[in-house]
Amino acid sequence: MLQGHVRNAWLGLGGVTALIVGGAQAFAMPSVFPTGVTLHDPEAAYQGYVLFPGGDQNTHLIDMDGNEVHRWAYRSFPPVPLTPEQAGGERGRLLVQSGRVDTPKGPSGPGNGLTNASIAEVDWSGARHWTWGTQNAPAAQHHDMSRLPNGNTLLLSAKARHLPGFAAPEVVDNDIVEVRPDGSVAWRWKASEHLDQMGFSRAALSRIKASDDPDFLHLNTVTPLGPNQWFDDGDARFAPDNLMVNARNANVAFIVDRKTGDIVWRLGPDFEQTRASTSRTLPRPVDQLIGAHDVHLIPKGLPGAGNLLIFDNQGNAGFPPADQSIFSFSRVLEVNPRTKEIVWLYTADQSGREAWSFYSAFISSAQRLPNGNTLIDEGQDGRLFQVTPKGRIVWEYVSPFFGKSEPGNTYVTNGVYRAELLDYDWAPKGTPHASHAVTPQCTPKQQVLDCTRP
Numbered sequence: 019m020l021q022g023h024v025r026n027a028w029l030g031l032g033g034v035t036a037l038i039v040g041g042a043q044a045f046a047m048p049s050v051f052p053t054g055v056t057l058h059d060p061e062a063a064y065q066g067y068v069l070f071p072g073g074d075q076n077t078h079l080i081d082m083d084g085n086e087v088h089r090w091a092y093r094s095f096p097p098v099p100l101t102p103e104q105a106g107g108e109r110g111r112l113l114v115q116s117g118r119v120d121t122p123k124g125p126s127g128p129g130n131g132l133t134n135a136s137i138a139e140v141d142w143s144g145a146r147h148w149t150w151g152t153q154n155a156p157a158a159q160h161h162d163m164s165r166l167p168n169g170n171t172l173l174l175s176a177k178a179r180h181l182p183g184f185a186a187p188e189v190v191d192n193d194i195v196e197v198r199p200d201g202s203v204a205w206r207w208k209a210s211e212h213l214d215q216m217g218f219s220r221a222a223l224s225r226i227k228a229s230d231d232p233d234f235l236h237l238n239t240v241t242p243l244g245p246n247q248w249f250d251d252g253d254a255r256f257a258p259d260n261l262m263v264n265a266r267n268a269n270v271a272f273i274v275d276r277k278t279g280d281i282v283w284r285l286g287p288d289f290e291q292t293r294a295s296t297s298r299t300l301p302r303p304v305d306q307l308i309g310a311h312d313v314h315l316i317p318k319g320l321p322g323a324g325n326l327l328i329f330d331n332q333g334n335a336g337f338p339p340a341d342q343s344i345f346s347f348s349r350v351l352e353v354n355p356r357t358k359e360i361v362w363l364y365t366a367d368q369s370g371r372e373a374w375s376f377y378s379a380f381i382s383s384a385q386r387l388p389n390g391n392t393l394i395d396e397g398q399d400g401r402l403f404q405v406t407p408k409g410r411i412v413w414e415y416v417s418p419f420f421g422k423s424e425p426g427n428t429y430v431t432n433g434v435y436r437a438e439l440l441d442y443d444w445a446p447k448g449t450p451h452a453s454h455a456v457t458p459q460c461t462p463k464q465q466v467l468d469c470t471r472p
């Protein structure tokens with residue numbers, strides 16, 4: 019019997035497709051599992067569209083029912099939605115990637131940027147209004163970019179370089195580049211020139227230089243801090259145009275001062291408390307981050323404004339690799355950047371599940387929403403979900419968009435690099451949106467969260 023309350027949820031993999039019978043919860047990776055919306059409490063979930071890059075190399079906009087309301091035939095890493103103010107009054111414009119390098123040079127690898135030729139600003143129809151980067155002078159954009167208040171574009175750009183003292187003949191350096199609308203470079207910051215400010219011990223620096231991983235830092239976040247109370251209270255390190263940067267492979271996040279280029283604040287690479295814990299005793303000092311993503315200050319006006327939101331993957335990273343417990347679990351942490359204490363966290367434990375049931379070793383993101391909920395992208399399995407401050411899951415969706423993340427791959431993935439909730443008025447007028455409750459059934463065959471909660 020088909021259950022009408024499950025909307026746009028399909029079982030599918032490898033060509034097998036069937037409508038879900040009842041609700042089901044996707045935690046791990048069975049060979050057949052539900053996609054689409056599996057759970058939705060419209061009263062408790064913050065409502066809007068969700069924008070994300072699919073495993074199929076398209077960029078998707080879905081509504082709360084999981085309907086795809088729009089698609090751009092571009093990769094994005096990540097998609098950057100522009101406001102009408104940033105886009106000449108138009109709704110629905112994005113920054114995306116717009117071309118691959120035909121024959122990438124240097125130590126290119128998954129996600130390190132050397133395969134990206136160009137980025138573009140595209141409108142709702144997909145027409146390009148601005149591009150930067152060519153086959154001969156690739157943008158090599160990866161992991162992050164943004165449109166700045168002055169109209170310039172900020173991006174992370176990979177550069178294959180020989181660095182003195184490094185064992186590998188060529189490594190992937192990470193440049194932060196600010197590009198003017200005319201394509202000229204207004205500002206450039208080279209990560210390799212600031213290694214001595216990243217807090218590495220002498221032993222760690224030796225390991226970094228001896229590493230055979232050319233992508234030794236793997237920067238994956240660069241974002242302006244934006245207006246915040248720390249700067250308003252007189253702390254110049256938090257100047258709104260300073261940049262929050264995260265080095266995934268080195269377990270350190272830091273602030274770059276835009277005037278001097280110096281690193282003026284950092285979290286990691288060494289932590290007062292080692293080994294990540296799920297403890298809900300708060301506040302407490304930040305314990306070991308491993309391979310984190312999407313490190314950013316919660317914008318003014320949102321609950322927790324000024325605190326850092328961090329998707330702490332607990333992947334595999336560090337020099338030497340950071341210690342993990344017997345199993346890995348991811349966490350989303352809210353951290354006061356002045357005290358470096360955890361003030362809120364989410365692990366699966368908060369949803370009444372084993373901590374390891376929420377895990378993504380790489381990619382992934384978190385976004386604080388206006389009602390205090392947090393949208394989480396458990397990236398490697400393409401699972402997007404909203405949690406309340408207490409950890410109740412009030413919306414959950416598994417991406418049905420499978421594809422090869424690299425042309426040569428023999429396998430497909432529905433992984434989602436980053437997800438962002440957008441208010442309905444971001445899209446052009448008349449764009450539809452639907453929102454219905456999805457209540458998983460409590461049957462012996464379908465063990466879902468609320469059936470097992472006390």
Ligand SMILES: O=[N+]([O-])c1ccc(OS(=O)(=O)O)cc1
Nearest residue numbers: 128129236238266380381423
């Ligand atoms: O395989 N990828 O597509 C891939 C790998 C690593 C990666 O970097 S990370 O910092 O986002 O984990 C991004 C994409």
